[in-house]
Amino acid sequence: MQSAAQANEPSQAAGAAAPVLRAAGLSKRYGKRQVVDGVDLEVRRGDVFGFLGPNGAGKSTTIRMLTGLVRPDAGTVAILGHDLHRRPQQALARVGAVVEAPALYPHLSGDQNLAVLAALSGGASPERRREVLRLVGLEGRAHDRVRTYSHGMKQRLALAQALLPQPELILLDEPTNGLDPGGMVEVRQLIRRLAAEEGITIFLSSHLLAEVEQVCNRVAVIHKGQVLVQGSVPELLQAAPFVTIAATPLEQAREVLAGIAGVRVAATDSGALRVECDPGRIADLNEALVRAGCRVSALVPGRLSLEEFFLDLTGSHP
């Protein structure tokens, strides 16, 4: 990989094929706890890459290593073809990031925050600052002190500062954390728009399965510091949709369903059946049950919860 990039000298051209971000064997230990353990990641140009994991999985620690805030005990990071450890300034030149909760200067206004932060990466004209503030919907409050902002507004200002240097890649750590449902929808729409219209590659962490499903095309799942799977979202996350069916008599319903090809009765809990099947066939199941004389009282399509998804992945599901 490296030799290919070197052979193709003007490396900008080679960059188009190379992954935007590649991490290999990233590890970090805090005291005795191995927080991140041999994480490999590959984010390609144009991806909206989800980094999915429960609380404490090591998402933020990984993002800190991807942005040079924390030095890994082992492993390497390359961004746009530049080694982060050896050439941090080149590697981060076209990167915007929000690490953990937004951290901004409370005593400065939104616009002053942008000016101060932009100055660290080559500056940004007042027009550019106004442009990103408009993009995140903060133009009306640009001159108020950040102290007076709500959490959602700070989250959006943090996003604005990440966008300032016209990045090719932005890393966002749980960008919808702490937002109300409306705010979540807005931020997700914004992320999709940035990817689609501005061509920005996006890496975002989340502990919400549904969020990753909605906005991402690729995903890596991290659990206890290790990446369990990595691949395209349709393949990994939408693999096993299910229906919860409540019907009486339950045993009879179970037998009827078990006899249908392509349907698997996974479990019985609290008087209902959990059935794994293509969601397009729910009506067929209902018809079969009714024909067999069962009374169907509920048919609820469901998704694996993150918990169940992890149980599946770690193989401890019954």
Added chain:
Amino acid sequence: MIRLIRVELAKVVRRPRTYLGYVAVLLILVPFLISLHYGRPEHFLRAQVGRDFAVVGTFFNALFLAHLVMKVVMVVFMPFFGSTVAGDVVAGEAGEGTLRTMLVRPVSRSAVLLAKYIVAALHAVGVTFFLLAASLGLGGLLFGFGDLFLFEAGLCIVPLKEGLLRLLGAYAAAALAVLSVASIAFLVSVLVDNALYAVGGALAVFIITGVVAVIPYFERLHPYLFITHMDLWQKLMLDPVPWAELGRSAAWLAGYCAACFLAALLLFRRKDILS
């Protein structure tokens, strides 16, 4: 680099707590102004020299105030008023988390730290000279200007112009002493997440070295302690001025400042930003 210094300056001047040191300087001047306004030169002389003098007119003036106040506040107060920004520039941003917002940008950590040190130093020097300006200003307003009376070794009367020059030199030397304590606060600032700990850490170092400096057992260490050199500004009030000694002390203090900055740099470049 200039851009980074301007950024740091912009953040510091808009932060209200930056001005704490300046307010403290003004407050500390109040008792001096009162005592000089209502006190009588004769009493002061008797206390200082131990003999009665017949005083014609008064030597209570702006220059006298600037010198008197220095003798009291340079020992402990000024080094700390001068250290508040030094303790805050890194630790404060670590505490607020803005350090991570800064450092994910393509900036050199060394350049950021140097810019922060320069701003911290500007504050240390600025507060010291603010004391001079305030005592000359308020003193001039209340008592006017005149010759500078020194009681360091007997009585020495320095003409106004030379008195001002000596004061300027003394405050410059004192600023270096203040900067050396600020540099310790700066070094601690890189290690902690709260400005108070940084200034407190510098205070602890200051007190411990102060204790070591008065214990005869450690006499052989004394020439190497920064605190031994912190009174260098007093040498500018002697006649003749012992330039060689003054230069040596200044060199020691400058060395301490540089050592603190370099140690801070080594730590900061390797530091994991966890806040």
